[in-house]
Amino acid sequence: MGLIVVTGLSGAGKSIAINALEDMGYYCVDNLPPRFLVSFADLYGMSESNLEKNIATVVDIRGKDMFGDFFQAMEELGRKQYPYRILFLDADTKTLINRYKYTRRRHPLMEEENISLEEAITEERNFLKSTMDRADYIVDTSTLKPMQLRKKIQSLVDTSHGKGGLILRVVSFGFKEGIPSDADMVFDVRCLPNPYYIDELKTHDGTEDCVQEYVMGFAESREFFDKTASMISYLLPYYRKEGKNELVVAFGCTGGRHRSVCFAEKFAARMREEGNYVLLTHRELEKHTENI
Numbered sequence: 303m304g305l306i307v308v309t310g311l312s313g314a315g316k317s318i319a320i321n322a323l324e325d326m327g328y329y330c331v332d333n334l335p336p337r338f339l340v341s342f343a344d345l346y347g348m349s350e351s352n353l354e355k356n357i358a359t360v361v362d363i364r365g366k367d368m369f370g371d372f373f374q375a376m377e378e379l380g381r382k383q384y385p386y387r388i389l390f391l392d393a394d395t396k397t398l399i400n401r402y403k404y405t406r407r408r409h410p411l412m413e414e415e416n417i418s419l420e421e422a423i424t425e426e427r428n429f430l431k432s433t434m435d436r437a438d439y440i441v442d443t444s445t446l447k448p449m450q451l452r453k454k455i456q457s458l459v460d461t462s463h464g465k466g467g468l469i470l471r472v473v474s475f476g477f478k479e480g481i482p483s484d485a486d487m488v489f490d491v492r493c494l495p496n497p498y499y500i501d502e503l504k505t506h507d508g509t510e511d512c513v514q515e516y517v518m519g520f521a522e523s524r525e526f527f528d529k530t531a532s533m534i535s536y537l538l539p540y541y542r543k544e545g546k547n548e549l550v551v552a553f554g555c556t557g558g559r560h561r562s563v564c565f566a567e568k569f570a571a572r573m574r575e576e577g578n579y580v581l582l583t584h585r586e587l588e589k590h591t592e593n594i
Contacts, residue, residue, distance in 0.1 A: 310391030390437035476558025508563025558586030
């Protein structure tokens with residue numbers, strides 16, 4: 303039996319995540335008070351037919367007064383040797399505000415306190431920081447469509463069940479839109495030659511051969527890539543030994559369409575050749591206007 307605890311900021315997509323897990327065969331419960339987590343695992347694990355099944359629950363700010371029991375419950379699950387993982391969903395404040403305006407719902411903390419929406423989000427973020435620090439997986443949903451989030455959840459869970467070990471997530475991004483909040487390592491490739499200023503390459507992106515050939519045609523690009531890939535290959539066994547479930551490596555350039563995408567593509571291919579399980583995302587190429 304395995305337990306996934308879905309938590310994170312209000313409006314970050316927890317309902318979509320728990321629905322995706324339910325579609326994958328998990329027995330799911332929404333808004334479970336943390337003090338009942340161990341009892342929930344006990345009850346569902348008592349039946350012989352349930353021992354190999356999986357359960358998931360959402361624990362969030364709606365049970366704020368009872369959230370203090372969260373870490374105590376996690377420790378008790380560990381003592382009972384129940385396998386569990388914490389999935390934390392995050393999003394930037396601007397995105398969360400837009401989602402609340404779109405759905406016309408009130409933030410849970412606004413029901414209890416006379417504060418603005420932005421203040422409620424800031425308070426919740428501060429309140430959940432220690433939980434985020436303990437999370438096995440952190441997913442930034444700021445730029446994800448609902449279907450993209452469902453696929454990401456499914457990829458994380460499928461990988462954990464099927465292959466085990468470390469998930470290496472490679473992200474390309476543009477500094478204009480900010481650094482991905484869940485990135486463990488960030489590499490700035492703005493120092494490399496920019497295809498944007500080449501007329502015949504300007505409208506293409508780093509997934510295409512013409513851009514990749516231009517970027518990697520320079521000695522400094524090849525040396526940068528080789529040293530970066532070698533360093534991370536060297537470090538991966540230590541991250542696995544430390545017990546890390548996911549490592550997010552991000553490559554950034556100005557607009558997030560040319561150099562960063564090229565490096566992310568090349569790096570993901572290199573890591574797969576070395577036998578790693580890799581998830582690849584091009585953030586700026588997957589921009590959307592749809593709200594979660």
